[in-house]
Amino acid sequence: MERTFLAIKPDGVQRGLVSEIIGRFEKKGFTLVGLKLLHPSRELAEQHYDVHRERPFFAGLVEFITSGPVVAMVWEGEGVIASARKLIGATNPLNAEPGTIRGDLGINIGRNIIHGSDAPETAQKEVALWFKDEELVNWKPEVTPWLHE
Ligand code: YYY
């Protein structure tokens, strides 16, 4: 079953948006299989955003992501990687559609509340970077027959 890595960034945690955000993925019908609150190290943040290392915003991005606790999560479900990206919305909250997390809750690209893996390869890499195997729970909600034909 497909899995993706999502992280509520320090702004989302500081603003008290954790339950609001987790609720959206729960209500959609995806399954939470990993969850922890942690204050990311610089090393973890730099590895996570390695593809952006040469971009002008990299230093500020790492500074921000390490500035406080983050809620790291793994969610499971059919099509969860692409669907979560849709629920999250465009990178710049000012361009994100209403109804998306960034569209509803944010106004600034450097404070865009949540991260979501963008493809199957990155999802696999990010899940492995943030979680040990034993931190992930294999389970199937009883509600499954009511979500799938
Ligand atoms: O995947 P997503 O988070 O939507 O955007 P990315 O293009 O991967 O950029 C990662 C992260 O970097 C973004 O969430 C905010 C920040 N950022 C920025 O501060 N300024 C930019 N011009 C582009 C991205």
Ligand code: MG
């Ligand atoms: Mg990205």
